Amino acid sequence: MTDAPSPSAASVLSDTELAALDAHWRAANYLAVGQIYLMANPLLDEPLAPEHIKPRLLGHWGTSPGLNLVHTHLNRIVKARRRKALCVWGPGHGGPAVLANSWLEGSYSETYPDVSRDRAGMGVLFRQFSFPGGVPSHVAPETPGSIHEGGELGYALTHAYGAAYDNPDLLVACVIGDGEAETGPLAASWHSNKFLDPVHDGAVLPILHLNGYKIANPTVLARLPEDELDALLRGYGHDPLHVEGDDPATVHRALAAAMDRAVDAIARHQQAARSGGASGRPRWPMIVLRTPKGWTGPAEVDGLPVEGTWRSHQVPLPGVRDDPAHLRMLEQWMRSYRPEELFDADGRPTAQVLDCVPEGAARLGSTPHANGGLLLRDLPLPPLEDHAVRVDKPGTVLHEPTRVLGGLLEDVMAATAERRDFRVVGPDETESNRLGALYGATGKAWQAEILPTDEHLARDGRVMEVLSEHLCQGWLEGYLLTGRHGLFSSYEAFAHIVDSMVNQHIKWLRTSRRLHWRAPIASLNYLLTSHVWRQDHNGFSHQDPGFVDHILNKSPEVVRVYLPPDANTLLSTADHVLRSRDYVNVVVAGKQPGFDWLTLDEARAHCARGAGVWEWAGTEDGSREPDVVLACAGDVPTLETMAAAGLLRRHLPELAVRVVNVVDMTRLLPHEEHPHGMPDAEYDALFTRDKPVIFAYHGYPWLVHRLAYRRAGHAHLHVRGYKEEGTTTTPFDMVLRNDLDRYRLVMDVVDRVPGLGVRAVAVRQAMADVRARHHDWIREHGTDLPEVADWVWEG
Incomplete structure (x- = not known):
């Protein structure tokens, strides 16, 4: 929580503050455009020439000005309120914006010293973007401050909530693109607020950015009447704050006021729950931000409207290298930001540009919560002897392996009761999967109404059940990426629902393992049970063992698949995967009574082999x-x-x-x-x-x-x-x-x-x-x- 006094919700930006925010925003826009187009002449010291332009123009401009605006104003909030903050950038290809802001605040140059915060470093920043041997066009593991891959459309909000769970001092802002908002996982993610405990968890501030268009089509939410959209978001349990416009000064003032109101409301809700004894579910604030797609870019190209349309989605001026008219338009566009006011003669950002930028680990690109391995602690695992089953003769005594595992998980949950860095997620199946022993140590997270007939529901529970595999996966990914531990328990057949999500997580791990500055995180562990061979209640629809095939197609250095044959080998396997780092581990084990084949010592030796x-x-x-x-x-x-x-x-x-x-x-x-x-x-x-x-x-x-x-x-x-x-x-x-x-x-x-x-x-x-x-x-x-x-x- 902040120690700083909260400004009034009616606070107004001074002219000096407004000018500083606008300068930062313009600088970020300039850097975003430069990354898409330029391979030389970064400060426009000379007229643009074809040789200054990249031979292949790759990247996305349309979402960048909106993301730059949000980043600028989050800087203000973090610095003024002294908040620990993290931002999840949902729009798929917002790389130019997030990279620009990371470079402006200095976190990029600290991570990559060869991309210095000066003229030479700006040149490297521009040239490397979407260039062979450079960096991707989207937010990626290479991007400081990120926990969310730009290609993961639909998962931003669930990642944000995963980051906030058990992080009571953290404010997680989440920018949701209006194209992303059309996906099924994102639609379900709005319900994550029913699982957010205002006492033990942090806060999520969703920022729904409506710029009106996807690649070539309008977006659904942007075309809803405001009252209908407002009713929808209120129905999800939020208190929406609407900001709209295309005049920069007006939007700056409105967005600053909205962020002040949102952060004030979050502080009130947390204070009421933590000190005032309030037990009801808060109506958390969110911001609906409507700005033109490709704002401040070319209004018209070759007689066709661009700014405010789908034509600004990627590269508004595609023929710059060969068309002199397009080249002149690009130069006019970049000079419209007045770079001579934003950068000194050596290419360093001016004091005015950096006025809103926080320092040190408070910067969004430097927060340790986006490099969770720095915060990770070893999981306190109990001795396996406490839970092993006795095997005097193989194949004569039966146990339910996952029920035996449930006892171990209960001990882990109890041992982390104070530090709160272990969670078990699953789609409504914890008890069905024989892991009910967990409820001896914690309840099921739940902030909605609780009836007398309900069992195991708890405001501070750390077992999370929701009938959406997407939410389970996203919550756990966000939780792990911010430095905690967990387990995803699922019926085997329905793990396929998160195929594309685990794809992205595996790619993230593979890339992050090659980055010296990213510390290893706890592995993503799946327990697949209720498997193909024992679907007594459900039959053919629940019989599909193919998730293992899917996983074993992926990066070998990241994926592991285990099939323990009995209770003791499952215990040994679980002990191994819960200790591991930077893997995706898939463990397939039955929940029905099965024969015990190996003693604990034999199981350990067998699993090691x-x-x-x-x-x-x-x-x-x-x-x-x-x-x-x-x-x-x-x-x-x-x-x-x-x-x-x-x-x-x-x-x-x-x-x-x-x-x-x-x-x-x-x-x-x-x-x-x-x-x-x-x-x-x-x-x-x-x-x-x-x-x-x-x-x-x-x-x-x-x-x-x-x-x-x-x-x-x-x-x-x-x-x-x-x-x-x-x-x-x-x-x-x-x-x-x-x-x-x-x-x-x-x-x-x-x-x-x-x-x-x-x-x-x-x-x-x-x-x-x-x-x-x-x-x-x-x-x-x-x-x-x-x-x-x-x-x-x-x-």
Whole structure:
């Protein structure tokens, strides 16, 4: 909270303040235009010539003047109020504006000393923009002060709220473009205010910037009558403040007054909740800012209107290098900002331009909250021994793995009760996913009405449930990027909803890992459960294991995928991913009762290897290579593989069977393609070079082929997995429908071990007979065959 006195909501800018704000805004506009067009002559010391112009003009002008205006006025608020602030820049290609402001305030030059805040540095700033070897045209990890990729249309507001949760002193401004406002995720994001605790959380100030157009079309919200738009935003629970105009002085005064009123209202709400005992949900302020698209740019080009239309979206003067008339217009445009008043002879911003700029870490480009790794503390994880299940004999005792994990997460939540830097998010499924133990340490965040029949709702809760995967993902990303920890729990099939969001986060991590100044952040951890093989209540619509395939297409240095087969391996995996940094970790684990295979010590060793032989499960004697390898990844495939191994032990005891379990799917890749990948010698030793490998896999079988296609033994690899055969049925019928069942695996062994087909024809026939009998049994009894339902490991 600020220690400075709050100005009256009716405060008026003095002429001196107005002139300083306008000077800063003009300077930022000048720098934005220069980045799009110029590769030389940054201060216009000489008339513009074609050789000063970039050969390829890439970038976006239309949104830049509005973003520059907001940045200028946020500077004023931060400096006058001494507020800790962060801004999330939502419009997709606002890079020229945010880079310009970062350079003006000096944070850019401190981050990149070769882009000095003078004539030479301005030249570098201009040339590098959208230029080979330079920087992207949008806000990106390379941009100081950013936590939001410019291409992530629709996610700005949810990122802003994620940054504000458990950050009580932070003001998070969020500029929402009117094109972005048309997306589904952004429409849902307005409901984030129902989860914002005025006591323990910071504040979000949404600034809906309506400039009227997208690339080539008008925007919906900009064309709504003001009373209809106002009613919509009030219906979302906000108190909108409207600022509109195209006269700079008038807009400056109106925006300053609106920001004063908004920040005053935020302070009142927080004071009422923190000291006055108010418990109702505040009606938080927001600003609706209407300014022309491409404001202050060319009004007309080649007889067509540009300023205030969609034609200003990208490059208003596209023919500058070849058309002398366009070149003259560009020079007139840039000189209209009067750069000689804004920069001294050496290209440094004048004192007037910098009058509104805060200092040090208060600058928007220097806030540590946008470089969350600087604030990150290690998560206090409990000893796994406190939660491990006892395994005296493998495959005889059942536990629900995610319920066991829930106890560990409860301890983590309790251990972070004071520091408040750990949250669990999910779409209405925490209890369903067997993580209900969390409610022993915290409730579910909720600021709306609470009824006597409700359970676990709490104003200060740190479990967050909302039936929007987009919000869950965005909240957690904003939370992690600002230096905290978390876990996203979801039904496996619906993780796909955030495919594009995780794409962007992976790209962010990949880029940020290459920036020396960005400190590592806590990993984005997914727990995917209620998985494809056990959708007893929901059936085919909820059966899709393909999120893993999507993740494994992405940057190898960032992505990890784990399929722990039982409760203890899930504990060990969770301990690892919660400690990790700068990764996207996907953990797939069942919530239904499953067999315990490994003790805690065995689980730790197995997880450290990522893949290994379960010697006790096979029938190798060490005197020769195995006749066949039974491999598995995932809890249900492991069960079926173990049952198949037991059948082979009974029916074909002379067969040398090796059982290999894979926890870390990236181990299947060559070491040259992934840091966790196995060298060929290690892979060959585990799976052999020429023996049949029957691989029972949790998801789509072709993924395993894609990961292992370069291995010497790939021609001998046969994979069973999910192949889009599903319905509401019994657990065993699901695996049988997809040919992943134990009897099919035994048949595969008979079919693929050389010479076994003739010798073991009776065994194969017996397996086929059980499969046929199963079909009739479940239709008569509604349950699985007794030999399946009552099976335990007897090895």
